[in-house]
C-alpha cells in the first residue's frame with residue numbers, strides 16, 4: 001500500500017526474525033507516552049517479543065507487521081479466546097511507531113485485520129482504548145467499533161494522572 005508521504009508499506013504476517021524490530025516499535029511507542037498504559041520501566045526485552053510472535057504462528061490467530069523501507073514500523077494482533085464456544089471472539093491490539101504515525105498505516109493494518117476476521121469467522125472483536133487517545137478512538141469508530149462502556153479512572157500513572165478507558169466492540173454476522 002502507498003503511504004501519505006508516497007512511500008510504500010508492506011503488510012505481512014510476523015516472523016520470528018521480526019522480534020528485535022517489534023521490540024523497538026513497542027519501546028518507541030511506550031517512550032512517546034501516548035496511547036499506552038505501560039511505563040518506560042516496563043518496556044519488554046526482545047525475548048518477550050519472540051515468544052509473543054511464536055504464540056501467533058498458527059492459523060487461528062493473526063499477527064501482522066507493517067514494513068517500510070525494510071523496517072518493521074507497526075503491528076496488529078488479533079487473538080481468539082481459546083475455548084470452543086467462545087472461539088468467535090477475539091481481542092485486537094495495535095500500534096505504529098511514532099515517526100510513522102499519521103501516514104495511513106494504522107488504517108491499513110486495521111482494514112487488513114477486519115478483512116481477516118471476516119474470512120476467519122470471527123463474529124466479535126473487542127479492545128481497550130484510553131479515553132484520551134482520540135486518534136485511536138476515531139480510527140476504531142470509523143471502521144465500526146462502538147464504545148460499549150467506560151472504565152472510570154482505570155489507569156493511575158506514576159505522575160498522578162488518572163485516565164478513563166473505553167471497552168469497545170465490533171461485531172459481524
Ligand SMILES: CC(C)(COP(=O)(O)OP(=O)(O)OC[C@H]1O[C@@H](n2cnc3c(N)ncnc32)[C@H](O)[C@@H]1OP(=O)(O)O)[C@@H](O)C(=O)NCCC(=O)NCCS
Nearest residue numbers: 035094095096101102103104105106107129135136138139
Ligand atoms: C492509533 C494508531 C494505531 C493509529 O495509527 P496511524 O498510523 O497513526 O493512523 P492513520 O495514519 O492510519 O490514521 C487513521 C485515523 O486515525 C485518526 N487520526 C490520525 N491522525 C490523527 C490526528 N492527528 N488527530 C486525530 N485523529 C487522527 C483519523 O481518524 C485517521 O483517519 P483517516 O485515515 O481518515 O485520516 C497510532 O497512532 C498508534 O500506534 N498510537 C500509539 C499506540 C496506540 O494508541 N495504540 C492503540 C491502543 S488502543
